[in-house]
Amino acid sequence: MVMKLSVSLICFFLLLAQAVEIHAAIFDVTKYGAKPGGDITQALLSAWKDACASTSASKVVIPKGTFPLNEVKIQGPCKAPVEIQLDGTLKAPAQLGILKGDSWLTIAYIDHLTISGSGTFDGQGAAAWAQNDCGKNPNCKAIPMNLRFNFITNSIVRGVTSKDSKNFHVNVLGCKNFTFQHFTISAPGTSINTDGIHIGRSTGINILDTSIQTGDDCVSIGDGSQQVTVERVTCGPGHGISIGSLGRYPKEDPVVGINVKNCTISNTMNGVRVKTWPSSPAPGVASDMHFENIIMNNVGNPILIDQEYCPYNQCQLKVPSKVRISNVSFKNIRGTTSTQLAVKLVCSSSSPCQNVEVSNIDLKYTGKGGPATSQCGSLFAPVASETCEIELCTTSSMPKSMLDWYIETHMVLQLLLGRYKAVVIDNLDNSSIVAIKQV
Numbered sequence: 001m002v003m004k005l006s007v008s009l010i011c012f013f014l015l016l017a018q019a020v021e022i023h024a025a026i027f028d029v030t031k032y033g034a035k036p037g038g039d040i041t042q043a044l045l046s047a048w049k050d051a052c053a054s055t056s057a058s059k060v061v062i063p064k065g066t067f068p069l070n071e072v073k074i075q076g077p078c079k080a081p082v083e084i085q086l087d088g089t090l091k092a093p094a095q096l097g098i099l100k101g102d103s104w105l106t107i108a109y110i111d112h113l114t115i116s117g118s119g120t121f122d123g124q125g126a127a128a129w130a131q132n133d134c135g136k137n138p139n140c141k142a143i144p145m146n147l148r149f150n151f152i153t154n155s156i157v158r159g160v161t162s163k164d165s166k167n168f169h170v171n172v173l174g175c176k177n178f179t180f181q182h183f184t185i186s187a188p189g190t191s192i193n194t195d196g197i198h199i200g201r202s203t204g205i206n207i208l209d210t211s212i213q214t215g216d217d218c219v220s221i222g223d224g225s226q227q228v229t230v231e232r233v234t235c236g237p238g239h240g241i242s243i244g245s246l247g248r249y250p251k252e253d254p255v256v257g258i259n260v261k262n263c264t265i266s267n268t269m270n271g272v273r274v275k276t277w278p279s280s281p282a283p284g285v286a287s288d289m290h291f292e293n294i295i296m297n298n299v300g301n302p303i304l305i306d307q308e309y310c311p312y313n314q315c316q317l318k319v320p321s322k323v324r325i326s327n328v329s330f331k332n333i334r335g336t337t338s339t340q341l342a343v344k345l346v347c348s349s350s351s352p353c354q355n356v357e358v359s360n361i362d363l364k365y366t367g368k369g370g371p372a373t374s375q376c377g378s379l380f381a382p383v384a385s386e387t388c389e390i391e392l393c394t395t396s397s398m399p400k401s402m403l404d405w406y407i408e409t410h411m412v413l414q415l416l417l418g419r420y421k422a423v424v425i426d427n428l429d430n431s432s433i434v435a436i437k438q439v
Contacts, residue, residue, distance in 0.1 A: 024059040024083060027051045029067075036065030040090065041072060052078035059083040062119065066091060071099045071144070076110035086119035086160050094124035096131055096143065096166065103148035103171070113155040120161040121146050125191060128166035129215075132192040136312050143167040143193070149175055158182050168195045169214065172202050179206040189237030189267075191215030196238065199225045201253060208232055217242045218268070219260075223284070224253030230260040240270035240299070243289055245309050247280035247323040254285035261292040271302035274328065275309035276348070279319035283351070287326045296335030302363055303330050305356070307348040326354040334362040342372035 027047040034043035044062070051058040057080050069090040092104045104123060107113070123146045134140040146165035151174040161184040162169040169185045172178065185196040196212040199205050201224030209232045212218035218235035221228055221243045235241055241260055246252060265271050272291040276284070296302045305328070307321040325347060342363045347353035365372040 024057045025051070025054050026059050026061055028061045028063065030063060034062075034067060036067060036088070038067070039070065040067035041070040044069065044072060045074075048074050048082075048084075051082050052076060054082075055079050057081045057083075059085055062086045062088050062090070062117075064088050064119075068093070069105070071101055071104060073106040073108065074110075075106075075108045076113075078110055081112035081114070082110065083114040083116060086115065086117040086121075089120045089122055091122045092124050092144075092146070092166070094127055096128045099144040101144060102142040102167075103145050104166075105146065106148045106150065107152065108148075108150040109152075110155065111153045113152060115155075115157040116159050118159055120163050122163045123165035123169075125164045125166035125187065125194070129190075129192045129194075132167070134193060138314075145169065145171055147171070149173070149178070151175065152178050155179070156181065160184070161186060163187065164191070165194050167193055168198050168216075170197045172197065172199045172205060175202040175205065177204040178202065179208065180210055181206070181208045183207075183210045185210070185212040185214055185218075187214045189213070189215050195220045196235075198222060199228060201225065203227055205229070206231075210234075212236075212238065214238045218265075220244075221255060221258060222246070223249075223255060225255050225258070227257040228259070230258075231262050233263045234266070235263065236266035236268045236297070236299075238268050240265055240268045240273060240301075241291075242270070242273050242275060243286060244273075244275035245277055246286055247276040247278075247284050247321050248315075250281040252282070252284050254287070256285070256288050258289040259292075260290070260294070262294075264295045264297070265299050265302075266297035267299070269300050270304055271296050271299045272330070272333075273301065273304035273306060274325060275304070275306045276321040276323040276325070277315055278308055278310060278321045278348075279316045280322035282322065284323035285326075286323055287328075289325075289327070290329045290331075291333065292329070292331045294333045296333065296337060296363060298336050298338045298366065300337070300339040301341065301344060302335070302337050303333060303343045303345075303358065303361070305345045305347060305353065308346055320350040321348040322351055323348065324351040324354070325356075328353065328355070329357040330359070330361065331357070332360045334360075335364075336366050337363045337372055338366060340365050340367060340369060340371075340373050341375055343374035345374075345376050 032043035065088045145168040194215045196218045200222035
């Protein structure tokens with residue numbers, strides 16, 4: 001159903017783009033005074049104003065060339081579909097402090113928007129990365145991101161590049177039916193807090209055929225995100241593809257229906273993960289999250305559920321997370337891991353995970369010290385390979401009756417690694433995870 005919906009949406013956007021191409025009124029920024037090398041801010045705003053007021057489909061054209069651009073807010077509602085065709089390079093001010101808000105380019109309240117072309121949004125973030133202490137300092141001054149999309153509907157971004165953002169490259173908030181396709185994100189692996197695409201409180205977001213190289217999460221999915229598809233994405237360097245972190249703030253909305261599939265992750269700190277904070281101020285929900293057909297190349301922590309996520313010791317680990325995770329699957333994940341710990345499933349002791357499935361995993365540790373391992377709860381056990389005969393995620397207290405144990409629990413984790421199969425069951429009383437020996 002999700003695949004059919006995604007295909008239908010793509011076809012719709014292609015037809016929309018063709019219609020705009022044929023009938024669009026053209027608003028070229030050079031007709032409004034823009035010149036390569038000169039500030040384009042006022043010309044872009046003027047061209048946008050006229051395009052947005054058009055009663056027929058329109059297109060704002062930014063031709064080849066390099067154009068400095070100051071802080072800009074492009075806003076609707078517009079009277080007809082609008083396309084922004086970027087073939088040149090827009091450059092943000094390099095010096096931190098010139099941009100006063102939390103984003104360089106804000107695009108808001110628009111239906112049927114297309115951003116296309118072969119051009120680049122260059123955030124010139126190198127100077128800002130050296131001054132970014134927001135991970136450790138909750139009172140830090142806001143550092144602007146490249147692109148903020150607020151309340152955008154039935155729209156697509158394709159072909160363009162976001163480069164060297166000072167903060168997140170893209171933030172998606174309150175959007176619906178919004179697709180990124182053949183989109184490129186580029187920043188060094190050492191860049192600070194440069195998440196590729198962050199999604200929050202949005203529905204029907206598709207990230208397709210996209211390349212993300214950055215210094216933080218390639219894709220991060222925050223609270224209130226529903227029906228998100230990440231497919232055919234290459235990620236790395238960076239921190240992987242993440243759901244969360246969740247549970248840090250009160251009144252967070254549920255995360256439901258996340259599908260990550262047919263992706264390649266390379267040279268990242270993490271692979272695919274779900275992360276929640278301990279000491280949550282309120283209960284939360286994250287459900288129906290599926291990771292399938294993923295290739296890992298030299299990836300740390302390839303498969304991870306971490307309900308003790310607490311960077312820089314900003315929380316109390318003794319108080320368990322209140323985010324309930326359920327209906328999660330990790331299927332057909334293969335490749336190499338740079339950390340011996342390849343599979344880590346650490347759930348909350350107060351809200352244990354339910355219905356977690358792990359199957360067809362083939363991850364090989366490239367370092368020394370033995371094969372890849374798994375951690376379930378607070379226990380370690382080797383991950384099975386073709387020659388492994390060791391039980392997975394074992395515990396010292398096996399119940400006398402596996403049937404009774406099954407009836408008393410809510411989570412069944414089926415783990416198929418090579419030719420070894422184990423059913424792992426979570427005890428609701430203490431959240432420990434037990435494995436049945438291979439068949």
